[in-house]
Amino acid sequence: MKILFMGTPDFAAVPLKAILESDHEVVAVVTQPDKPKGRGNKVIYSSVKELALEYNIPILQPNRIKDKDAVNQVKAFQPDIIIAVAYGQLLPRELIEFPEYGCINIHASLLPAYRGSAPINWSIIKGEKESGVTTMYMDEGMDTGDIIYQQKVKIEEDMTAGELYDILADLGSSLILKTLDHVEKKIEPRTKQEDEKSSHAPMLTKDTGKVHWNKSSEGIFNLIRGTNPWPVAYTNYEGKRLKVHTSKRYTEELSSDITPGTIIKHVKGKGLLVKTGDGGLFLEEIQFPNKKKMHVDDYLKGNSINIGTILD
Secondary structure (H helix, E strand, O other): OEEEEEEOOHHHHHHHHHHHOOOOEEEEEEOOOOEEEOOOOEEEOOHHHHHHHHOOOOEEOOOOOOOHHHHHHHHOOOOOEEEEEOOOOOOOHHHHOOOOOOEEEEEOOOOOOOEEOOHHHHHHHOOOOEEEEEEEEOOOOOOOOOEEEEEEEEOOOOOOHHHHHHHHHHHHHHHHHHHHHHHHOOOOOOEOOOHHHOOEEOOOOHHHHEOOOOOOHHHHHHHHHHOOOOOOEEEEEOOEEEEEEEEEEEOOOOOOOOOOOEEEEEEOOOEEEEEOOOOEEEEEEEEOOOOOOEEHHHHOOOOOOOOOOEOO
């Protein structure tokens, strides 16, 4: 089949590479416009654009995919099917209905759960025990189209969003190849989503990682995992932002008289024990402003942290 691929981040580049290495033809790639990044405002290409350049595939980067010019540019490639993976914009009906085999999306959740832009992060933040990928026919809604295939994966106890991201990207690659094969043969299943069972996974911001120490230990533990590697959980230590990359559970009881956020002690090999709303949690890998991420044990070899300080 002649495929037009739409996507932007690493998560999209992985299945794109799998498609490129298959028997299908990728006629063009649509990705978000280049953006300046960092202190030097250096222009950074998306992962999908980098891969398209490597394979000499035509690239479109419209500001708005719904603009008439953008729609006409896509149509000019006469794709049999459009595949969209974390593209970043909703497609207009005119494009959704244009290809013979429709438009298919890979979504990193078990739909209808966690519709939206950050399903991987929120599944961990909310303490889910399993996740997965879904291939679906696109409609004009946000991840509301009919399901084709789903594949589940267990979320391990200490798994971070970054680790789950890599697993689901690989899973999505194999699932899209199966989906394309069955769509072409017209033997694919098609199941409507149960909207009443849906949940939302909104875009993350830097503030998403703010730790509220009066919350449960499990809730804070999941927040730290779910915001790793971005935006990273954080708290404030004596007026300085302290990022918390990883943590460990603490299972013993602590006095309810201790204020949540209080640094209780340092335990070598485990980290800083901090009081939470219902117990305690070890802060393991931390990062102060303009410093490298490091284990608490290593940080304390050349620096000090005041026991008794209340994080906020």
